[in-house]
Amino acid sequence: MELNTYPLVCTRGVVLYPNQEIVIDVGRDNSVHAVENAQDNYDKKICLFSQKELEQENPATEDIYSVGTLCEIRHIRRFDNFLRVKFRGIKRVKLNKWINGSLSDLVEVEILESEKQDxxxxxxxxxxxxxxxxxxxxxxxxxxxxxxxxxxxxxxxxxxxxxxxxxxxxxxxxxxxxxxxxxxxxx
Known part of the structure; x- marks a missing residue:
């Protein structure tokens, strides 16, 4: 099992799938830092995990679903209090560990592959x-x-x-x- 580490954004009411694009307004400090960290240090790669409760302001591991999406940041527009970010889903990922990094929160994830059937x-x-x-x-x-x-x-x-x-x-x-x-x- 290969584990990879990427910056983390917790989304509210949004689930992104591989090969899809979505534009999300990112406003929480943790999330803004994660986007910037992904741009500067992770080849524009970032993980989106959806929160279970939309009202939760500072989610922890138990407040997000354990499967999310590894994404590429396609475009960023900067506004006064938030970023408007276009993400493109790459792969499904399973959360292994949440890490409080110095530049942003990070997640250690396992890449999940689709299973071909009949x-x-x-x-x-x-x-x-x-x-x-x-x-x-x-x-x-x-x-x-x-x-x-x-x-x-x-x-x-x-x-x-x-x-x-x-x-x-x-x-x-x-x-x-x-x-x-x-x-x-x-x-």
């Missing part, structure tokens, strides 16, 4: 999801033309499942449970 079932699930999303296009604001076009290009089950769930109006616990699911077909 390929025939995966192909059938992709067709089913593609047909359903195509049917929903225009009727549901969460199903965009972009998603339907990407599916028609033949994206794989791993990418498709992460792409589809990002836009669905699911509650935090359901999105987190999905992030923790490693089996591609299970997702």
């Amino acid at each position: 390929t025939v079932e995966e192909e059938a699930l992709i067709r089913m999801i593609a047909d359903e999303l195509d049917r929903m296009q225009g009727q549901d604001r969460f199903v965009t033309k972009e998603i339907v076009m990407e599916i028609s290009k033949g994206m794989g089950g791993e990418f498709l499942s992460d792409k589809a769930v990002q836009g669905l109006p699911l509650d935090l616990e359901r999105k987190q449970k999905y992030l923790e699911t490693l089996g591609v077909n299970d997702r």
